[in-house]
Amino acid sequence: MKEVKVNDDVIFGNNRPFVLIAGPCVIEEEDRVLRIAEKIKAITERLGIPYVFKSSYDKANRSSIESFRGPGLESGLEILKKVKDEFGLPVISDVHTVEQAKSAAEVLDIMQIPAFLSRQTDLLVAAGETDKVINVKKGQFLAPWDIDQVVAKIESTGNEKILLTERGVSFGYNNLVVDMRSLPRMKKTGYPVVFDATHSVQLPGGAGDSSAGEREYVPYLTRAAVGAGIDAIFMEVHDEPEVALCDGPNMVPLDELEELLIKAKAIDEIVKEN
Known part of the structure; x- marks a missing residue:
């Protein structure tokens, strides 16, 4: 397997310990973003888990025209740069x-292709041409083997710094299921x-004008996926999910994160014999 290196501390693949990708679904106020980043960093440093901060500057795919989308490209990138600095x-x-x-490539260390855009050739090629690490969320409508063609599109640019994310597949109406x-x-x-442990428990459009979710199943799916030998866990985390402006029902409460990671790390060490 190819290793994908972000920096000396964050390297994906080749039987290495899993990397955590985590943060609030969308950038809300700057203070909250910085506070969550600082607290997750402290947790991962205690546990010795490599960590990448995640939050979206824009959530273009929302159920309702009234849904909060984030601060936008320019302001959002400024806040993410503060997290880095x-x-x-x-x-x-x-x-x-x-x-x-x-x-985005001027600030981001990893560029993420949203699930609903995972077959968009021009976007995949443009992202690949930045020479950044590219994380593709496999579309809810794709079979696992369909990702091969997605990979080929990015590889056509000469970029082989690719991550592939499973986030569940559509199962009937307003529901997702994970096939391990x-x-x-x-x-x-x-x-x-x-x-992706949190979007996998999402109920898309399940609340009518927004998505619902079943966060109580996040620990179970996380342990199962780590047991299957994955290279990273993607997890949206919020200090107060009940008041979050996006995807609150499936985000992990910040005060529950450490216990979840302790168990996941123990399984990871057994599976990979680290």
């Missing part, structure tokens, strides 16, 4: 258009595989 953390955020790719067979199948691409 103040805490020394690599950062990841969603890129939605070809035009965003170049500007998807994880080893996606690894056959030769690239590190990430498991």
